Amino acid sequence: MPKKTVEDIEIKGKRVLLRVDFNVPLNINTGAISDDSRIRASLPTIKYLIDHKAKVILCSHLGRPEGRVVENLRIAPIAQRLSQLMGLPVSTASDCIGQEVENEVDKLKEGDILVLENLRFHPEEEANDADFARKLVNLADIYVNDAFGTAHRAHASTVGVAKYLPAVAGFLMKKELNVMEKLLHDPERPSACLIGGAKVSDKIELVQNMLKKVDMLLVGGGMAATFLKAQGYEVGHSLVEDDKLNLAKKLLQEAKEWGVPFLLPIDAVVAGEIKAGVPTRVTPTTNIPSGSHIVDIGPKSIALFYNELRKCRTIIWNGPMGIYEMPQFAQGTRSIARFLSTLDATTIIGGGSSAEVVQEMGLADKMTHVSTGGGASLRFLEGVTLPGVKVLLDKK
Ligand code: ADP
Ligand code: MG
Numbered sequence: 001m002p003k004k005t006v007e008d009i010e011i012k013g014k015r016v017l018l019r020v021d022f023n024v025p026l027n028i029n030t031g032a033i034s035d036d037s038r039i040r041a042s043l044p045t046i047k048y049l050i051d052h053k054a055k056v057i058l059c060s061h062l063g064r065p066e067g068r069v070v071e072n073l074r075i076a077p078i079a080q081r082l083s084q085l086m087g088l089p090v091s092t093a094s095d096c097i098g099q100e101v102e103n104e105v106d107k108l109k110e111g112d113i114l115v116l117e118n119l120r121f122h123p124e125e126e127a128n129d130a131d132f133a134r135k136l137v138n139l140a141d142i143y144v145n146d147a148f149g150t151a152h153r154a155h156a157s158t159v160g161v162a163k164y165l166p167a168v169a170g171f172l173m174k175k176e177l178n179v180m181e182k183l184l185h186d187p188e189r190p191s192a193c194l195i196g197g198a199k200v201s202d203k204i205e206l207v208q209n210m211l212k213k214v215d216m217l218l219v220g221g222g223m224a225a226t227f228l229k230a231q232g233y234e235v236g237h238s239l240v241e242d243d244k245l246n247l248a249k250k251l252l253q254e255a256k257e258w259g260v261p262f263l264l265p266i267d268a269v270v271a272g273e274i275k276a277g278v279p280t281r282v283t284p285t286t287n288i289p290s291g292s293h294i295v296d297i298g299p300k301s302i303a304l305f306y307n308e309l310r311k312c313r314t315i316i317w318n319g320p321m322g323i324y325e326m327p328q329f330a331q332g333t334r335s336i337a338r339f340l341s342t343l344d345a346t347t348i349i350g351g352g353s354s355a356e357v358v359q360e361m362g363l364a365d366k367m368t369h370v371s372t373g374g375g376a377s378l379r380f381l382e383g384v385t386l387p388g389v390k391v392l393l394d395k396k
Pocket of ligand 1: 221
């Protein structure tokens with residue numbers, strides 16, 4: 001069921017509590033914002049609210065302060081960057097709840113922007129505490145959620161407040177939901193799901209749900225080793241979850257029953273240890289030397305994946321093909337990213353690491369959609385109704 005958005009509600013003169021995801025990566029040494037794409041992603045909704053004369057009260061979490069005030073996780077630098085991006089003054093509240101903040105809100109005029117202090121300075125935020133939610137509610141007349149990246153968490157600012165205020169989606173939330181809904185229910189076909197990442201256990205539900213939704217599954221990354229081993233191959237010292245071997249077998253069997261091709265790497269880059277500068281070699285996955293680790297997919301697998309993906313009209317990619325943090329093992333992941341960017345198909349990037357690679361390579365504009373929420377998009381694709389989405393008003 002589609003959700004109501006800011007466009008479906010009267011906001012002129014109203015105090016609008018806008019939950020955004022300003023949880024941007026910060027440089028550990030300098031504290032500087034290393035990537036402001038999450039702030040940029042929230043601009044369309046903020047601009048709309050201002051253009052329609054709302055009083056805009058922004059709230060977000062930043063980092064993991066675990067319920068106490070952490071000086072270098074204050075929201076002020078984010079508010080400053082927002083002000084630069086908007087070309088407008090943005091004020092910062094003394095906290096996110098309480099009398100003083102209520103006074104600050106009282107002073108707002110139509111079109112003003114106030115950013116509340118880091119929500120997670122209060123443990124009640126993550127606990128979805130009802131009193132804390134009500135204190136947030138005191139600040140506003142309407143609640144808008146644009147924090148897709150946090151929608152899989154039932155916190156006070158994502159779920160609690162929606163009980164007491166008319167709750168609608170912002171434009172980023174709407175876009176993320178539209179893309180993922182279409183992917184799950186009405187993709188242009190053929191469609192493919194390319195999965196990588198470290199562990200099978202993180203992606204079981206994803207594989208299970210997607211094999212009923214797409215025309216082919218391709219699996220690389222660390223989790224491929226468990227599937228290879230489940231088929232009886234030697235995988236050396238590669239990352240394997242032995243307690244998931246039976247499940248891997250079952251998933252391969254299910255794919256067969258659904259008639260969905262399930263492609264695994266046919267060759268791999270292997271190394272004696274996972275360390276920069278170690279010698280590597282490429283071997284067929286039927287012949288992985290017993291003392292070695294799979295660190296990336298090999299050139300033949302890359303070619304195989306290209307060939308299959310080329311046939312598709314819709315592709316969802318979640319998870320790197322190798323240990324991409326080390327440049328020597330990043331070839332598979334980077335080649336796939338570059339290849340997807342050249343396709344004329346619908347290309348959707350979910351998953352934190354895969355999105356990071358695409359951003360870092362400057363390819364985001366060449367994809368149809370790069371999700372701003374790794375965990376949230378993963379949950380969504382598993383078929384889970386996100387708690388932060390569920391509480392928004394349905395469009396009649
Ligand atoms: P995403 O965030 O895109 O969903 P994951 O969090 O599931 O991806 O996995 C990312 C991690 O997977 C990376 O840290 C990467 O090093 C690791 N990884 C990928 N391939 C391998 C491999 N062959 N062996 C061990 N780890 C791997
Ligand atoms: Mg991840």
